[in-house]
Amino acid sequence: MKRKAQTNQETVFEISPVSELDTEKAWQFFTNGGTIFIDTREYEDYLVGHIAGAISIPLSEFQNDPTIVEELDRQVRIVTYCEVGKISTLAAATLRRMGFTRVLALDGGMKAWREKGFPVETGSTPQA
Numbered sequence: 019m020k021r022k023a024q025t026n027q028e029t030v031f032e033i034s035p036v037s038e039l040d041t042e043k044a045w046q047f048f049t050n051g052g053t054i055f056i057d058t059r060e061y062e063d064y065l066v067g068h069i070a071g072a073i074s075i076p077l078s079e080f081q082n083d084p085t086i087v088e089e090l091d092r093q094v095r096i097v098t099y100c101e102v103g104k105i106s107t108l109a110a111a112t113l114r115r116m117g118f119t120r121v122l123a124l125d126g127g128m129k130a131w132r133e134k135g136f137p138v139e140t141g142s143t144p145q146a
Contacts, residue, residue, distance in 0.1 A: 036107050036110040036111050036114060036121065036122070036123050037122050037123070038103070038107070038122065038123050038124070038125040039097060039122040039123065039124050039125060040125055040126075041124070041125070041126060041130045041131055041133075041134050041136070042134075044097055044099075044124050044131070045134070045136055047095065047097060048069070048070075048136070052094065052095065053094070053095045053096070053097055054073065054090065054091075054094055054095070054096045054097070055069045055071065055072035055073070055096075055097050055099065056072065056073055056074075056075050056096060056097070056098045056099070056109065057069065057072045057073065057074045057075070057099060057100075057128075058075065058076060058077045058098050058099065058100045058105050058106050058108075058109040059074075059076065059100050059101055059105070059128070060076050060078075061074050061076060063101065064142075065140065065141060065142055066140060067128070067132070067138045067139070067140050068128070068138065068139060068140075069099065069128070069131060069136070069137070069138065069139075070137045070138065070139045071139075072099075074142075075087065075109075077100075077105050077108060077109045077112070080109070080112065080113075081112060084116060087113065087116065087118075090118070092117055092118050092119060093119065093120065094120065095120040095121075095122070096110075096113060096118060096120060096121045096122070097121075097122050097123070097124055098110045098113070098121065098122070098123050098124065099123070099124035099127045099128060099131070100127045100128070101127050101128050101129055102126060102127045102128075102129050102130075103123060103124060103125050103126050103127040103130075106123040106124060106127060107123040109123070110122065110123040
């Protein structure tokens with residue numbers, strides 16, 4: 019079910035409900051494999067530190083060019099994350115609207131991941 023965000027009785031955008039994932043469950047998905055982690059922060063933030071093996075697709079990029087995610091398998095579980103969890107929820111909702119069915123947003127984002135002491139790598143890896 020979609021909810022509509024309203025400001026002054028005017029609809030400004032639609033929100034698709036997205037399931038949020040806690041860091042412990044994200045860690046299980048990370049260690050078991052078979053999950054794509056997408057860092058939705060700007061590329062400069064990704065370079066400073068990201069979840070090991072994550073790909074960088076800033077939200078602004080795939081909202082402006084949806085073809086950037088065409089190569090991703092729509093049936094594979096995807097976890098989006100940002101710094102604290104707000105942008106990644108928007109990214110996950112965008113992916114859901116694009117036909118990706120197994121999308122989750124990491125609650126608390128990189129901040130929560132780092133606080134748990136989970137692995138972070140720096141530098142670049144290939145983008146999607």
